[in-house]
Amino acid sequence: MNCPSRNDDVEGHPDWNQSPPNFAADTTTRQDLNGIANSRSHRHHERGGTAAFRDDVFVPERDALRSKAEAEPRAQAIGSRLASNSSAPPARGTKLGGLGGSVEQVVQVLRKYAKFIGPGFMVSVAYIDPGNYSTDVSAGAAYKFKLLFVVLMSNIFAIFLQSLCIKLGTVTGLNLAEHCKKNCPKWLNIILYIFAEAAIIATDIAEVIGSAISLNLLFKIPLVAGCAITLVDVLVILFFYRPTGSLRSIRLFEYFVMALVLGVVVCFCIQLSYIQNTTAGEVFRGYLPSSSIVEAQGLYMSCGILGATVMPHSLYLGSGIVQSRVRDFDLKLGNTDPTALEESDSLGLSKYRPSLAAIKYCLSYSIAELAISLFSFALFVNSAILIVAGASLSDNADAQSADLFGIHELLSRTLSPAAGTLFALALLFSGTSAGIIATIAGQMVSEGQINWTIAPWMRRLATRTISITPSIIIAAAVGKTGLSAALNASQVVLSVILPFVSAPLIWFTCRNRYMTVAVAEGQSIGLRNHWVTATLAVLIWAVIVVMNVALLVLEGLGTGG
Numbered sequence: 001m002n003c004p005s006r007n008d009d010v011e012g013h014p015d016w017n018q019s020p021p022n023f024a025a026d027t028t029t030r031q032d033l034n035g036i037a038n039s040r041s042h043r044h045h046e047r048g049g050t051a052a053f054r055d056d057v058f059v060p061e062r063d064a065l066r067s068k069a070e071a072e073p074r075a076q077a078i079g080s081r082l083a084s085n086s087s088a089p090p091a092r093g094t095k096l097g098g099l100g101g102s103v104e105q106v107v108q109v110l111r112k113y114a115k116f117i118g119p120g121f122m123v124s125v126a127y128i129d130p131g132n133y134s135t136d137v138s139a140g141a142a143y144k145f146k147l148l149f150v151v152l153m154s155n156i157f158a159i160f161l162q163s164l165c166i167k168l169g170t171v172t173g174l175n176l177a178e179h180c181k182k183n184c185p186k187w188l189n190i191i192l193y194i195f196a197e198a199a200i201i202a203t204d205i206a207e208v209i210g211s212a213i214s215l216n217l218l219f220k221i222p223l224v225a226g227c228a229i230t231l232v233d234v235l236v237i238l239f240f241y242r243p244t245g246s247l248r249s250i251r252l253f254e255y256f257v258m259a260l261v262l263g264v265v266v267c268f269c270i271q272l273s274y275i276q277n278t279t280a281g282e283v284f285r286g287y288l289p290s291s292s293i294v295e296a297q298g299l300y301m302s303c304g305i306l307g308a309t310v311m312p313h314s315l316y317l318g319s320g321i322v323q324s325r326v327r328d329f330d331l332k333l334g335n336t337d338p339t340a341l342e343e344s345d346s347l348g349l350s351k352y353r354p355s356l357a358a359i360k361y362c363l364s365y366s367i368a369e370l371a372i373s374l375f376s377f378a379l380f381v382n383s384a385i386l387i388v389a390g391a392s393l394s395d396n397a398d399a400q401s402a403d404l405f406g407i408h409e410l411l412s413r414t415l416s417p418a419a420g421t422l423f424a425l426a427l428l429f430s431g432t433s434a435g436i437i438a439t440i441a442g443q444m445v446s447e448g449q450i451n452w453t454i455a456p457w458m459r460r461l462a463t464r465t466i467s468i469t470p471s472i473i474i475a476a477a478v479g480k481t482g483l484s485a486a487l488n489a490s491q492v493v494l495s496v497i498l499p500f501v502s503a504p505l506i507w508f509t510c511r512n513r514y515m516t517v518a519v520a521e522g523q524s525i526g527l528r529n530h531w532v533t534a535t536l537a538v539l540i541w542a543v544i545v546v547m548n549v550a551l552l553v554l555e556g557l558g559t560g561g
Contacts, residue, residue, distance in 0.1 A: 116365045118254030119321045120373030121261050122437055123162055126314035127155070127378035128264060129203065129434035130210020130404070130427060131491045134484075135304040136382055137407050140389030143298060145286030148383060150302040152287050154309035155379040157540050161310065161502060162374070163367045164509045164529070164537065165318030170363045171515050171527050173353045175320030176501075177448025179508050182349060193449040195500045199312035200442040202493040204467035207438060209487045211431030212475065213404050217424035223475035223483065230435060231464050250324050260433035261377055267426035268384035274415045275391040283387055296554065303551030307495030309382065310544065313441040315501055320444045322366045329358040349448075356517050356525070388419075403484035439464060492555060495548040499541065506537045 139147040169175050174182065180192050212226030221229070292298040330336040335355040354362075389407070392414045404427065412420030446452040474482040508514045512526030519525055529537065 113365055113369065116325060116362070116369045117373075118251055118258065118369075119166075119318075119366065120370040121258040121377070122254060122321060122440075123314055123318050123370060124373045124378040125257060125261060125430075125433045125437045126203075126311040126317065127158060127309055127374065128261070128381040128430050129206060129308075129311070130213075130431050131203075131206045131308040131487065131494070132305075132382055133210070133385055133404060133407075133427060133430070134487055135301065135308045135491065136385035137389040137393070137404075139301040139305060140386040140391075141393040142301065143290075143292050144390040144394040145283050145387065146290040146292040147298065147301060147305065148283070148286030148386060149289050150293060150305045151309070151382045151386060152379065154306045155374055155382070157306070157544065158310050158314075158378070159371050159374050160536065160540055161315060161505065162318045162370050164505055165315050166322050166366045166370060167363065167527075167529075168505065168509050168515075169319035169322050170326055170354060170359055170366060171517060173323060173326070174349060175323070175444055175448055176316050176505055176508075177320075177445045178349050179514065180504055181449045181451070183508065183514060184504065189449055192500065192504065193445065195497050196312065196316065196445045196449070197442070199494055199497040199501065200438055200445065201466055202490040202497075203311060203313050203438045204435060204442075204464065205471055206487055206490040207431045207435035208464075208467050208471045209483050209490075210404070210427055211435065212471065213483065214424045214428035214431060217405070217408050218421070218428065223479065224472055227468050227471045227475055230431070231461075231468050257433055257436065260429045263429045264381055264426045264433075265377055267422040267429070268381055268388070271388050271415075271419055271422050271426075272384055274419050275388065278387075278391045286390075299550055300554040303495065303547045303554070304491060305382075306544065306547050307498065307551060308491050309378075310498060312494060312497050312501040313438055313445075315505055316444050316448075317437060317441040318370070319505075320448075321440075322362070325366070326354045326358045326362050327352065329361055330355050333357065353518065356519050359517060359527070388423075392419075403480065404487075405480050405484075435464075492551065495551050499545045499548060502541055502544065506534075506541055510534045510537070 136151070139150075165176065168179065172179070177193075177196070180189050184192065208227055208230045211230045212221075212223050215221040215226040215229065216223055293302050327336075330352075333355075335357065336352060388411070393407070393410055408420045408423055411423050471483070471486070474486050478485075510529045512528045515528040516524045516526050528534075
């Protein structure tokens with residue numbers, strides 16, 4: 001509803017409009033009239049000095065109660081405000097300002113994201129180990145690009161389960177192994193520990209065999225000597241890793257692992273450039289479901305890809321490797337005492353629990369970094385292995401049953417000698433980096449589940465010795481054939497163990513009993529999985545169980561042989 005702009009003193013001021021037309025620039029409402037109405041005339045009138053400034057149009061008696069010293073600053077403030085309003089930039093300038101603010105926000109997000117780069121690369125190493133080479137090459141040689149859908153599905157499963165791992169470690173401050181010790185009955189904890197150690201040893205055997213084969217292909221080093229060399233290089237590298245050390249030292253170690261991963265990526269980028277007579281559409285159609293997946297041989301290979309991709313030990317690694325950034329945040333903001341990080345409870349577990357602020361700061365970025373790393377590198381490498389094999393070996397009858405030695409020879413003969421060399425070099429990078437990661441996961445398991453307080457280097461020596469011993473015996477007794485059979489057997493063991501390791505992860509993250517954060521004295525909030533997330537987790541677990549049971553059945557029937 002419009003009102004006269006000025007109705008208390010119109011004599012001598014005929015230019016004061018008492019009945020402004022619709023949409024006039026000076027039209028106001030009652031709530032805007034206090035010192036603002038008819039602003040242009042007020043400013044002109046004040047500059048001319050013809051009358052005193054009146055800032056209250058409805059109660060003129062109040063002017064008498066205000067001193068001139070009070071009225072003048074108010075008039076200047078109002079005039080400044082109105083002058084700034086009248087000189088406001090046009091709409092286009094406002095849009096540019098908003099765009100600048102958006103760019104600044106994007107830069108801030110990217111800078112914060114850069115602080116979290118590292119753990120996702122280390123986890124992705126578990127998904128590009130030598131076991132993946134064997135299964136992906138066989139799948140590509142037999143079905144060309146039709147099983148790329150299984151590679152994509154396996155990586156989606158991996159990202160989902162690893163996100164639960166990050167959530168568990170970030171919210172509770174404990175990794176999966178420590179949760180098993182704290183919240184499971186003693187007998188169940190021992191069983192889970194045996195499964196976890198078996199998975200780590202099986203994984204480490206695959207890394208030792210892959211590294212030994214690559215050293216033999218590249219430098220003609222005997223297989224037995226190659227297995228022994230893998231013990232030395234891992235010990236030297238892991239000597240510099242301190243999981244409880246400063247964040248700077250941890251990040252330097254992460255950068256080294258990232259360099260190995262990037263080395264694998266570069267090798268396969270070059271290998272892809274050697275492919276001929278293959279269209280992009282033909283490759284991308286492979287990411288769609290195909291009837292080949294449900295065939296006997298296709299199902300066997302699909303189960304092998306899943307078992308080689310979603311590695312059990314990576315779940316322990318993912319829940320523990322993200323904790324350094326949460327602790328660093330709480331220390332910098334003073335949310336926790338440095339001495340509290342050293343305190344342990346009766347079970348030998350750390351008493352430190354992340355603050356809600358640290359969880360909010362770290363959780364989303366950690367999950368985003370993990371998803372981007374797995375999709376950008378793990379998915380790319382696994383797809384590249386299958387694509388190279390499918391494009392160059394699918395028409396070769398000997399390729400389907402070939403081991404890593406045979407694949408290297410076929411690539412060198414069908415593509416170029418450089419392609420075979422790059423394949424062996426990528427295998428070496430994968431075996432070295434995956435061996436490091438498996439050893440770190442083994443340390444988390446032993447310290448978390450049974451509180452094995454042994455020196456870290458001794459723990460690493462024990463893990464690698466257990467893995468190297470059977471590899472050396474097989475290499476000396478049987479040679480190339482025996483190593484290839486041992487590599488395939490290790491993937492079957494991992495497939496059997498995966499459901500047992502992933503079940504506690506889903507259980508812990510779906511219960512507020514474990515996923516609770518203290519926000520004040522006597523107050524806490526629950527951060528368990530949403531029912532949609534919980535449902536997806538159970539469905540993914542069921543698919544993994546069914547596919548692994550199918551793998552065992554087909555293995556027993558000799559379908560994969």
